[in-house]
Amino acid sequence: MSISRTAPRQKDLTSPAESKNALRRTMGARHLIMIAMGGVIGSGLFLSSGYTISQAGPLGAVIAYLIGAFVVYLIMACLGELALAYPVSGAFHIYASRSISPATGFATAWLYWLCWAVAIGSEFTASGLLMQRWFPQVDVWIWCLVFAALVFGVNAVSSRVFGETEFWFSLIKVAAIVALIVLGGAALLGFHPLSNQPHPFLFENFNTDAGLFPNGLSGVMVTTLAVFYAFSGSELIGVAAGETADPARNIPRALRSTVIRLAVFFVGAIAVIAATVPFDKVGLDESPFVTVFSSIGIPYAGDVMNFVIITALLSAGNSGLFSCSRMLFSLAEEGHAPKALAKLTQRGIPLLALCLSMVGGLASLVSSVAAPETVYLILVSISGFAVVGVWMSIAASHFFHRRAFLHAGGDPKTLPYRAPFYPWLPILAFTLCLASLVGIAFDPAQVGALYFGVPFVGACYLYFHLRYGRRRKGGAKPPVDMTRVDQNQPTAT
Numbered sequence: 001m002s003i004s005r006t007a008p009r010q011k012d013l014t015s016p017a018e019s020k021n022a023l024r025r026t027m028g029a030r031h032l033i034m035i036a037m038g039g040v041i042g043s044g045l046f047l048s049s050g051y052t053i054s055q056a057g058p059l060g061a062v063i064a065y066l067i068g069a070f071v072v073y074l075i076m077a078c079l080g081e082l083a084l085a086y087p088v089s090g091a092f093h094i095y096a097s098r099s100i101s102p103a104t105g106f107a108t109a110w111l112y113w114l115c116w117a118v119a120i121g122s123e124f125t126a127s128g129l130l131m132q133r134w135f136p137q138v139d140v141w142i143w144c145l146v147f148a149a150l151v152f153g154v155n156a157v158s159s160r161v162f163g164e165t166e167f168w169f170s171l172i173k174v175a176a177i178v179a180l181i182v183l184g185g186a187a188l189l190g191f192h193p194l195s196n197q198p199h200p201f202l203f204e205n206f207n208t209d210a211g212l213f214p215n216g217l218s219g220v221m222v223t224t225l226a227v228f229y230a231f232s233g234s235e236l237i238g239v240a241a242g243e244t245a246d247p248a249r250n251i252p253r254a255l256r257s258t259v260i261r262l263a264v265f266f267v268g269a270i271a272v273i274a275a276t277v278p279f280d281k282v283g284l285d286e287s288p289f290v291t292v293f294s295s296i297g298i299p300y301a302g303d304v305m306n307f308v309i310i311t312a313l314l315s316a317g318n319s320g321l322f323s324c325s326r327m328l329f330s331l332a333e334e335g336h337a338p339k340a341l342a343k344l345t346q347r348g349i350p351l352l353a354l355c356l357s358m359v360g361g362l363a364s365l366v367s368s369v370a371a372p373e374t375v376y377l378i379l380v381s382i383s384g385f386a387v388v389g390v391w392m393s394i395a396a397s398h399f400f401h402r403r404a405f406l407h408a409g410g411d412p413k414t415l416p417y418r419a420p421f422y423p424w425l426p427i428l429a430f431t432l433c434l435a436s437l438v439g440i441a442f443d444p445a446q447v448g449a450l451y452f453g454v455p456f457v458g459a460c461y462l463y464f465h466l467r468y469g470r471r472r473k474g475g476a477k478p479p480v481d482m483t484r485v486d487q488n489q490p491t492a493t
Contacts, residue, residue, distance in 0.1 A: 040262060041173045042123070042316035044230030046289055046309045049270060050282040052223045052230075058206040058274035060213050060220040065270045067432075068227040069263040072234050074429035075391050077419040078398035079235060080255045084248055084417050085401060092235070092390055094330060095397035099404070102468070106336050107460035108393045113327045113357070114456075115232075115386035116320035118379045120361030123317035124148055125368060127310050133303075144365060151318050152358050155325065158347040162322055169315035176308040177265045180289055184272035187296040194297030203275050214279065222443045224436045225388065231266070232387040234258060235394065236319055248416040255417075317361075324357030325350050336468065378452045385453025388433045395429035402426075 053061040082095045092112055097105025128143035135143075154165045186192070187199050208214045273288045276295060282288055287309060293301035329350035332342035341353040364379055402412075402422050412418050419425055440446040 040231055040233035041170065041177070041265070042233070042312045044226075044232075045177075045266060045269065046287050046305070046312055048226065048230065049273060050286075050288045052226055053270070053274050053277070053279050053282050053288070055215060056220045056223045057208060057210075057212065057214045057279050058203075060215070060217075061223070061274050061279075062267060062271050064220050064223050064227045065230075065267050067224060068231045069259075069267060071228065071391070071429060071432050072231050072262060073259050074425055074432070075394055076234060076255045076259050078394050078426050078429060080252055080417045081415060081419045082394065082398055082401060083251050084415070087251075092393060093327070093334075095401070096393045097334065099397040099401040100393075102334075102336075103461050103464040104393065105334075106331070106464045106468075107457050108390060109327050109331050109336075110460050111382070111386045111453075111457060112390050113324050113360075114379065115383040115390075116324045117357060117360035118364045118383040120151075120317050120320045120324070120358070121364030121366075121368060123313040123320070124361070125365055127313045127317075130306055130310050130313075133306050147314055147317070148358065148362065151314060151321055152354070154318060155321050155354055156349060156351060158349065162318070166315060166318055169311055169318065172308060172311045173315065174261075174265065176289065176305070177269050180292060181265075181268040181272055183296060183298070184276055184292050185268075188272065188275055192296045194299075195295065197295065197297075199295065200276060205275050205278055208279060218442075221439045222446075225384070225440045225443075225446055225449070228391070228433070228436055229384060229387050231262065233316070233319060234262060235390065236323060252417045321354065321357055321361065324360065325354040328353035328356060336464075382449070382452050382456050384446065385437070385449040385456075388437055389453065389457065392430055392433045395426045395433065399423055399426040399430070 049061075052064060056064050082099075086094045086098065093105035093109035095105070096108045124144040124147050125140065127147050128140035131138065131143045132140065155162050187195075188202050190199075190201060192199055206212065213219065273282070273292055276292045277288060282291065287305050289308075290301050290305045293305065298304075328337055328341045331337035332339055332353070341350065341356065343350065343352060345351050367379065398419060399422075402419075406412070412422075437450065441450055
């Protein structure tokens with residue numbers, strides 16, 4: 001395998017010597033799709049969607065999720081081109097390091113690692129609390145340890161076992177969403193044979209006493225960050241690029257399928273919930289899914305959804321631990337973390353990076369109990385900022401990557417995947433993400449994301465320049481020519 005003739009030659013990425021210390025390409029398109037779906041479909045949809053509807057109103061919530069789905073499409077289009085240019089694990093910071101600067105890549109990696117480390121602890125805690133419904137005599141911390149051991153074991157075996165587990169976890173969540181859309185939609189059309197209670201017809205709930213937008217358009221704008229956070233996880237396809245067989249074929253397929261499914265599932269589910277439950281009665285005390293299923297007479301709706309939500313939380317934690325470990329592995333490969341984190345088991349698992357990531361998740365869990373108003377509040381605020389920050393990094397990386405490619409005389413028609421409407425697509429994606437950050441400055445409930453997120457990024461830049469200086473410049477390593485890579489071989493960064 002060789003690198004494009006327009007770029008300086010570097011070592012063969014699939015040489016036998018390097019392959020021994022490379023992640024294994026064992027996942028296909030269906031694994032990528034379900035990994036992304038698993039990372040996205042979590043408590044944000046099953047629990048927090050009630051907050052979005054109550055703040056933005058029924059129609060406003062649907063519009064907010066449509067905006068979110070559109071931004072996901074923009075980011076995934078950028079991601080597709082970058083993931084094939086740099087088919088490596090932990091790819092986000094590689095994109096930024098090569099296309100913008102090594103310091104930007106460093107900040108992006110740690111921002112994303114912290115985001116998922118906080119999420120891991122939260123998922124275990126929430127799962128343990130939900131288990132109290134069935135086992136009130138068992139302490140929450142015991143369930144946290146059980147679930148942590150389960151998720152760690154799945155990630156420690158092999159990337160294919162992780163992919164298969166995530167596939168089935170995600171399938172359960174998708175089934176619940178499809179059931180909500182089909183059964184809830186039928187009830188809105190007047191078909192609800194299991195319930196004799198009055199039920200709203202079509203979208204009559206959208207016209208509230210305060211109009212179509214009960215809290216004004218500002219309510220829609222303020223909730224966009226919460227919606228973006230609900231869509232976070234779609235970018236996991238980029239993290240898994242280094243462990244995907246035949247990336248030139250499977251990554252574009254996975255990206256297209258993921259965008260379409262997320263748009264249909266999320267917008268469809270929100271539309272059914274908003275049309276069924278009055279916006280001033282939906283909240284966080286009960287899952288909106290339980291409210292809808294109960295209203296149409298589905299038996300044991302609470303128990304069924306409790307199981308689905310626990311599955312969703314464990315699935316998100318599973319994806320989060322995978323993402324965290326690959327970020328640390330990739331940082332070590334770049335020389336920006338201890339080299340020991342790049343060591344792999346015989347099955348191609350970065351076990352030390354996996355262990356450290358699990359420790360980070362458990363530390364987050366402990367801080368949620370020991371220091372909920374200080375340390376944990378700061379961690380949660382930074383993680384809320386991280387989602388949009390990483391998306392902005394992907395959009396900016398694509399802009400500069402394509403510009404460098406064109407300046408080097410490259411022909412976009414030769415790219416295995418080409419994001420459309422360049423340069424306007426990455427510019428629009430970046431602008432919309434930036435607008436959402438500006439908008440939360442006016443929301444006291446979310447402004448902490450800026451207070452702590454921006455200084456954290458600044459601290460990452462400062463540490464990088466103090467620790468590593470300017471010994472590397474962005475673009476030092478060129479992208480791989482995907483038309484000339486043996487894509488079934490393992491690839492190291």
